[in-house]
Amino acid sequence: MLDALAYLTRLRVGQRRGHPAPNKPCLLLAIICEIQTGHVASNRVILDARLLARYHDIYEVLTGERHKASAWLPLWHLRSDKGPSGKLWSPEYAEKVAGLASQLGQPKSLNQLLERFRSARLDPVLFSALQDRQSADEACALIAQCYLASDPTAYEDLLTYLETALASGEYEKHPERLKGNIQESHKKYARSVAFRSLVLEAYDYRCAASRLRYITPDYRYLVEAAHLIPFSESQDDRPVNGLALTPNLHWAMDNHLIAPGPDHRWHLSPTVDPLVADNRWLWELDGLPLVLPRDPQRQPAREALAWRLDHLER
Template identity: 70%
Template sequence: MDTRLEYLTRLRVGQRKAGPAPNKPCLLLAIICEIQAGHITSPLVRIDTRLIARYHDLYELATGSRQMASPWLPLWHLRNDQGPTGPLWSPDFVPELASLSDQLGQPKSLDNLLARFASANLDAELFASLQDIHVARQACALLTQHYLTDDPPALKRLTDYLERALASGEYEKAPESLAGALQESSQQYARSAAFRVLVLDAYDYRCAASRLRYITPDYRYLVEAAHLIPFAVYPDDRPTNGLALTPNLHWAMDNHLIAPGPDHRWHVSPAVDALVPDNGWLCRLDGKPLVLPRNPRWQPTTEALAWRMDHLQR
């Protein structure tokens, strides 16, 4: 085992009736997953939607409760733990609070914490070791077995999730590998997970048609990742073959009632009767601009948009 991982067994964690509190282990597991996905690329860790949502996923698997996750607690208290070269976690406090950091009380919400710092530095040597997939797997096993073994079914759920997350991360780092036929059935979940994460992140969790963006307090998203060319037609899980859509508009597109065109506008099928009041939610979409990712790399391909237009009900 990489000796730098020994520090992960020395976390100062609280206790609950069932065993060690899962807050810090779940946060570190989330960080490991995001490192392996290529989302965290340096010891500087941004406290963003992806990381917090991943933490909620892991906390729910470990405890069965998503609402009690309280991410501000591990984000704050992890600074009291040691890493191979110094503090395991060093918050980047806003300048006016840097000198008062030791006097600040425990934050009471995520917004309260983010008013103090929105990023922190993970111990540089630990970060360097976690970039290796084999070391990352060791770290995940160490954290789960050391802190999260009190509930065997929960441990199994966590272990399965982490294995899939690490496999998905390999695809996220190389999205060009998400096209083409699957070689093994075990690849399907990892590829699908990578497609979902990349698409929703590219659209910043905003619907490409309605522009709606809503994330619940426990970090569930309103939007879904929708294929432009269906996977059954051509197995392409690259994010350029996807859109973020609310469930109702995802359904409407898959049933060819609406289509995004190469002109980057939405088109409504003539089969949708505009005189029926209940159809207004679809008809109002006709001619509206398609919401595009800010990064041109993830914008949908002309071929995929043309496929949708070709299959719009006439």
């Protein structure tokens, strides 16, 4: 074991029902997963929706109580732990509170914490170690065994989640590997997880048709990742073969009632009667521009859009 990883077994954690509280361990697992996806690319960790959603996902897998995750607690208290070269976690305080940091009490909500800081530095020696896949695997195993193994069933579920998360991270770093026929079910699932993550992030969790964007307080997203050319036909999980859509519009596209075209506009099937009031949520989309990712490399492939338009119900 690397010396740097030993510090992960020395966290100052509280007690929950007679066992180590899961907050700090779950936060560190979330950070490790995001390092392995390439989303956290330096030891400066941004407290964005993606990291917070990952933390809530892990907390839910372990406890079944997503609404009790209280992300501000580990984000605040992790600053008291030591790392291999100094503090394990060093918040980058907003200018207005920087001089008062030592006097501030525990924040009472995530919003209150985010008013104090929106990024923090992970110990650089630890970050360097966690960039290596083998070390990341070992770090996750250490944290899980040390703090999160009291419930055997939840522990096994956690290990399964982490195995998939780390495997999908490899695909997120190399999205070109997301196309091609595969047989192993675990690889298919890891690819599917990577597809969802890459697509939703590319669209900033906003529907490519309705423009609706909503993230719940416990970091669930309204939108889903939808394939343009179905995976069964294309074996293509690259983000250029996907859109972020609300569930109802995902259903409508999969049933060929609406389609995005190469002209980057939405098209309506002529089978949808615009004179029927109940169809308004569909016919109002006709001709509207497609919401596109800012990153050109994540924008939908022209051939995938053409496939959708060709398969519009006539």
